[in-house]
Amino acid sequence: xxxxKNNSNRNLRKVLFEVIFEADTPAGKLYDVALIVCILLSVIxxxxxxxxxIRTNHHSMLLxxxxxxxxxxxxxxxxxxxxxxxxxRYAISFFGIIDLLAILPTxxxxxxxxxxxxxxxxxxxxxxxxxxxxxxxxxxEAAVLKNxxxxxxRKILVFLFAVLTLVVIIGSLMYVIEKADNGFTSIPKSIYxxxxxxxxxxxxxxxxVTELGQFLAAIVMIMGYSxxxxxxxxxTAELTLSGKDKQNTQACPNCSAEGHDNDAMYCKxxxxxx
Numbered sequence: 121x122x123x124x125k126n127n128s129n130r131n132l133r134k135v136l137f138e139v140i141f142e143a144d145t146p147a148g149k150l151y152d153v154a155l156i157v158c159i160l161l162s163v164i165x166x167x168x169x170x171x172x173x174i175r176t177n178h179h180s181m182l183l184x185x186x187x188x189x190x191x192x193x194x195x196x197x198x199x200x201x202x203x204x205x206x207x208x209r210y211a212i213s214f215f216g217i218i219d220l221l222a223i224l225p226t227x228x229x230x231x232x233x234x235x236x237x238x239x240x241x242x243x244x245x246x247x248x249x250x251x252x253x254x255x256x257x258x259x260x261e262a263a264v265l266k267n268x269x270x271x272x273x274r275k276i277l278v279f280l281f282a283v284l285t286l287v288v289i290i291g292s293l294m295y296v297i298e299k300a301d302n303g304f305t306s307i308p309k310s311i312y313x314x315x316x317x318x319x320x321x322x323x324x325x326x327x328x329v330t331e332l333g334q335f336l337a338a339i340v341m342i343m344g345y346s347x348x349x350x351x352x353x354x355x356t357a358e359l360t361l362s363g364k365d366k367q368n369t370q371a372c373p374n375c376s377a378e379g380h381d382n383d384a385m386y387c388k389x390x391x392x393x394x
Contacts, residue, residue, distance in 0.1 A: 165186050
């Protein structure tokens with residue numbers, strides 16, 4: 121009896137996995153299309169409820185729809201954990217975290233008012249449309265960009281630390297030059313001005329008045345253009361070094377990882393037979 125039950129569970133998990141995770145089968149594609157439609161409708165419901173005139177007349181109906189969608193997504197999230205071989209690995213993956221964040225805000229709204237509007241984050245789940253429409257080259261390019269960002273993380277971290285050091289020095293200088301009378305009431309506020317100026321945002325809520333302060337501001341503005349280009353150059357260099365292996369959208373039945381080569385027979389992440 122136990123053997124029959126175990127075989128039945130394995131077969132059920134296999135069927136659910138093919139429907140939920142695979143976009144190459146008719147059932148899987150239909151499931152993903154239906155899921156994307158539900159996601160878009162649920163986001164529209166949340167957005168409509170944020171409009172005062174609509175909320176006044178239709179709040180109860182919109183709230184009911186929001187809970188229906190949340191319950192559906194909760195069941196779907198549980199099924200995803202059930203049918204994958206390593207549920208913990210999926211839960212901490214990008215899409216696993218997004219799936220969880222898609223349902224948490226509505227439940228949190230029972231304790232913290234207004235948090236259910238954060239459920240619009242579930243729009244990120246629409247990224248699965250790349251798999252549904254078989255836009256393989258988009259999936260591949262997304263993977264290349266992700267790998268390039270990961271490979272350049274140390275260089276970017278060093279760059280950010282250098283920029284942080286620079287804005288602290290510039291902010292401190294501007295605090296000494298302009299002082300509180302001209303709006304630079306503290307070093308933290310002066311650092312805020314340095315960040316806004318260096319990134320070429322320029323809110324204009326604080327601006328130097330003295331000639332020396334304006335001269336320093338001009339230097340910071342010029343520096344801003346060159347500094348913004350540095351991260352782009354770092355990532356671009358890594359992109360040119362990225363591999364060009366052809367990949368598909370097949371998901372591993374054990375760890376749910378994607379990005380395998382077209383001729384791969386085993387998962388490159390956990391070694392499970394594909």
